Amino acid sequence: MGVKLLLEKAHVEGIRTYEVYRREGGYRAAEKALKTMSPDDVVEEVKKSGLRGRGGAGFPTGLKWSFLAKPEGIPRHLVCNADESEPGTFKDRYLMEYIPHLLIEGLIISSYALGSNNTYIYIRGEYAWIVDILEQAIQEAKNNGWLGKNILSTGFDCEIYVQRGAGAYICGEETALLESLEGKRGNPRIKPPFPAVQGLWNRPTVVNNVETLSAVVPIINITGEEYAKIGVGRSTGTKLISACGNINKPGVYEIDMTISVEEFIYSDEWCGGIKNGKRLKACIPGGSSVPILPANLLLKTAKGETRYMNYESLNDGGFVSGSMMGSGGFIVLDEDQCIVKHTATLAHFYRHESCGQCSPCREGTSWMDKIFQRLESGKGKMSDIDLLWHIQFNIDGNTICPLGDAAAWPVAAAIRHFRDEFEWHITHAEEAQKRNYGLAHYADPLPIVQ
Amino acid sequence: MAEEIKQEAPKKFKVTIDNISIEVPPGTTILNAARMIGGDIVPPTMCYYTPLKESGGKCRTCLVEVSKGSDKDPRPMPKLVASCRTTVMDGMEVKNITSERALHARQGVVEFLLINHPLDCPICDQAGECDLQDLSYGHGEEGSRLDFPKRTFTKHDLGPYIQLHMTRCIMCYRCVFAADQLTEKREHGVLDRGYHSEIATYIEKALTNDFIGNVIDVCPVGALTDKTFRFKNRVWFTRPEDAHRDCDKCCGKVTLWKRGDEVLRVTARKDQWNEVQTYEDGTVGWICNECRFEKKNTSDWIIEGPTKVSRHSVKSVNHYINMLKPKETIPEVMGRNPKLLLDIHSVSEVNDPSIHLSKINGPATSKTFNKLIENKE
Known part of the structure; x- marks a missing residue:
């Protein structure tokens, strides 16, 4: 059994409510941070822990926090990215649904560390029921003095607001998220300037994933050094x-x-x-x-x-x-799954979710999708494989935000590793249509089952 | 830290673009530094527009490779960067036309821009002064690899002045920025998302603001064109002349596009990058709808003289002012008399070398020449 830090208490009866969460040792980290540590100490502790962003890119969180510009007289913001829309990813939903107070506690500590008095949770629009769970948790935390003015008589004020997105994948990209949060069209901004300098309403902003911010709680509880001992190398915790x-x-x-x-x-x-x-x-x-x-x-x-x-x-x-x-x-x-069909589904997803701002992504994703639909309907040509390869190559790295890369990589990898399945799909169009699954020989040699 | 920045502020940054060095003030973008050098090394732009704040970064045609970040941090940048939005650092080394990677990426971008473009240049009013034409001549491939039907849109009427052809649009957002920054209330914008995103007015409203006509000038392609000029003439047959009038709304400095004595079209004055001119006092030469659409008589304007067309576009054809003719004749260069070439002036009655071509309005016909020759005699 491995170490559990986040989901340790997730299945305790009634952990969603404040009383049970507090009884199980909740808000101890917030108390420790706010009463005994300075904001810089918290940042230092997170740096020591080696925590890396859990949203996808894996950028060291402590380093990200230390980049935050701190000009006099300008408010700073912390934004929690709960716009979890990546196909196949549903960890944040689980965390927020089962143990919402963990996120709230993490947000309080992080807000304190970054000096953010107004903190926002930007949540995916489809997670409608989780908004209620979070708002209830925020209300409970507020009633018990963990949010609002002068928290624990430390002079630190903090409010957390939950904002629902409208169901766009692109709004999970941090600058698009900020645009959307400001009430504009969710188009990614052109960087630089980075959000750490000019983010939400042109103020210095840190955007972090739900899991990253929740992980701050165990880091404060067990100290950064202890946290860094879990895991291996630079993959700590x-x-x-x-x-x-x-x-x-x-x-x-x-x-x-x-x-x-x-x-x-x-x-x-x-x-x-x-x-x-x-x-x-x-x-x-x-x-x-x-x-x-x-x-x-x-x-x-x-x-x-x-x-x-x-x-x-x-x-x-x-x-x-x-x-x-x-x-x-x-x-x-x-072994029964067809890689071509699988990649076609992804290509369709990225075509649908492209914001349409920059040309390689807008035109490239739709072109790839059209080619995949043709392959899937049995009318593919051999030249389509090379064409797909060229299109993804022209998109990769040339777009404003990582969505272009995200659209290009699955196609590139599928062609790189499963090229003969694509070819089989084209040469045996009828058979591929009928049985709708690919070649099984990639499963060989058989993995050892113990 | 703050003090260090203050001390460094007046310093000039040295940047090397394609092995040509220039010193520029801090905060200059790579693109503007390249424009200061000029020539072939200037990256092409489709969405960046100097007078419009926040424009740029979207079309990705100006991608360049940064092979050295700065003197302090000499690491190269891993990705190609949009030169219009990346500011220079001291000691930065940039590769544009010397970078195969950048050129290849640009070729890819041009292909992306063209796959859904209708390529209807023969019936497009923008043809001849179109940035996309120049770009595809310069960087595009012949032929298209797309074998699907092109994208189409439902038509939207933008009122009596502006004609919208959404199929030609490349989504540069320039018209959105122009409307945001020149008019009090923007009435059009980008609807929908991704592949289907389009420029339109949501509630089918005519664009009526006094300065909205400038979206025609900022549009790099033929998506937004002048309805009063629609199908009237080709750009290269018209003669541009600088003119001005007293206008209480705008600066009143315009370019008239004439055929004979008829004013076919009025636009703002453009500089060599095909952008609306910024004058010495810092004002930008935007013009109002009245100047643009209503004043179509020569008597409305005080003509200053012919516009200098310095851009390498098709529209400079027929404007042979300051043209340098070679001093050597063909036999001198070849060392013998050419067999297949013949001097058209010696055999044709129509072409008379004593008449300067710039003196002729529009395409030369034998009638015009005969008249001119008669007049001369």
């Missing part, structure tokens, strides 16, 4: 993984980043193996936008080493033979 796909036990798991991918998929403690006794074909280890990996590259790196569930190991080999930790949306595909 615990990470929530939302596992889904063809596995026996889909769900949200908290791991300490020392277990191997093989163990995570096949162990009964975690995913419990592939459903219906099938074989593993491929897996997207970090949410839909990271490169897909075939079974042989997933369990072992190109050098033949065991691949572990952490930032470095999953990224081993770069994009040629590796992938990314991303946001922790672990999507497993068994």
Whole structure:
């Protein structure tokens, strides 16, 4: 059994309410931070912990916080990014739904560290019921003196507001989120200036993921040094993984980043193996936008080493033979799944969610989607594969925000690792249409099931 | 920290673009530094527009490679950057036309811009002064790899002055910024998202603001054109002349596009980057709707003289002012008399080398020449 920091108390009866949360040791970290530590101490503690952003990019949180500009007389803001829309990722929903006070407590500590008196939670529009849960938690925290004016007589004021998005994936990008929060069209801004200098209403702003901010609570509780001891190398602490796909036990798991991918998929403690006794074909280890990996590259790196569930190991080999930790949306595909159909679904998603601001993404994603629809309907041409490769190459890295990259990477990886399945799809169009699944030989050699 | 910045402020930053160095004030963008140098190294732009704040960064045609960040931090930037929105650092080294990566990316962007563009230049009023035309001549490939139907839109009427062709639009947002910054209340904007995003008025309202006509000038393509000039003439057949009038709303300095004595079109004056001119006192030469659409008589205007067309566009055709003719004749260069070439002036009665072509309005016909020759005699 691994270490649990975030979900330790998540299943205690009634933990959603303030009384139970407090009884179980909640708000101890906030009390400790506000009463015994200065804001800089908190930032220092987070730096020591080596906590990395859990939203996808994995940028060190302490470093991000220390970049925050602090001009005199201008308010600063903390914004919690709860616009979790990546296909395959549902860890934040779980966290907010089951243990909302953890996020509120994390927000209070982080707001104190950053000097933010007005803190916002920008939540995905589809999470309508969670808004009520969060607002109730905020109200309870307020009634018990954890929010409002002069918290714990320390002179620190803090208010938390929940803002619902309107269901746009792009608003999970931090600058688009800020635009949307300001009431404008959710178009990503052109950086620089970065939000740490000019963010919400041109004020210095830090945008962090729900899980990142929640992780601040255990860091304060057990100190940064202790937190850094969990995990391995630069991947410290615990990470929530939302596992889904063809596995026996889909769900949200908290791991300490020392277990191997093989163990995570096949162990009964975690995913419990592939459903219906099938074989593993491929897996997207970090949410839909990271490169897909075939079974042989997933369990072992190109050098033949065991691949572990952490930032470095999953990224081993770069994009040629590796992938990314991303946001922790672990999507497993068994031998029956068709990679072309799967990638076509993703291409359609990114076409639909592109904001249309910059040309490579607006035109490129729709072009790729059209080609995939043609492949899927059995009218594909051999030249389409190279064309897809060129389109994704022209999008990758040339757009304003990472959505362009996110649209390009899955296509690139699918073609890189599963090119003959694409070719088979074109040469055996009728058969591909009929049985609607791909080639099974990627699952060979058989992974060892213990 | 703050003091250090203050001390450094008056210093000039040295930036090297394609191995040409220039010193520019801090805060200058890479694009503007390149424009100060001039020539082939200037990245093309489709969405950046100097007089419009916050414009730029969207079309991605001005991508350049930064091979050295600055003297302090010499690491190269991992991604290509939009030169119109990236400010220079001291000692920065930028590669534009010397970077294969940047050129390849630009080629890709041009392809993306063109795949859904209708390519209806033969019937487009913008043809001849279109930024997208210049861009695709310069950086595009011949032929298209797209074999799907192109995107179409429901038509929207923007009122009596402005014609909207949404299929030609490249979503540069310039007209949105122009309406935001020149008019009190913006009545049009970007509707919808992604592939389907379009410029329109949500409630089918005519654009009526006094300065809204400037969106025609800022549009880099033929998406927003002048309804009063629609299908009247081709740009390269018209003769631009600078003119002004006393206008209580705007600066009144315009360019008249004439054919004979007829004023076909009035636009604001453009500089060499095809942007509305900023005058020495800092005012931008935006013009009002009255000047643009209502004053179509020569008597309304005080003509200053022919506009200098310095841009390499098609519209400079037929304006042969200051043209340098080669001093050597063809036999001198070749060393013998050409067999297949013949001097058209020696065999044609229509072409008379003694008549300067700039003196002729529009396309030359034998009638015009005969008249001119008669007059001369």
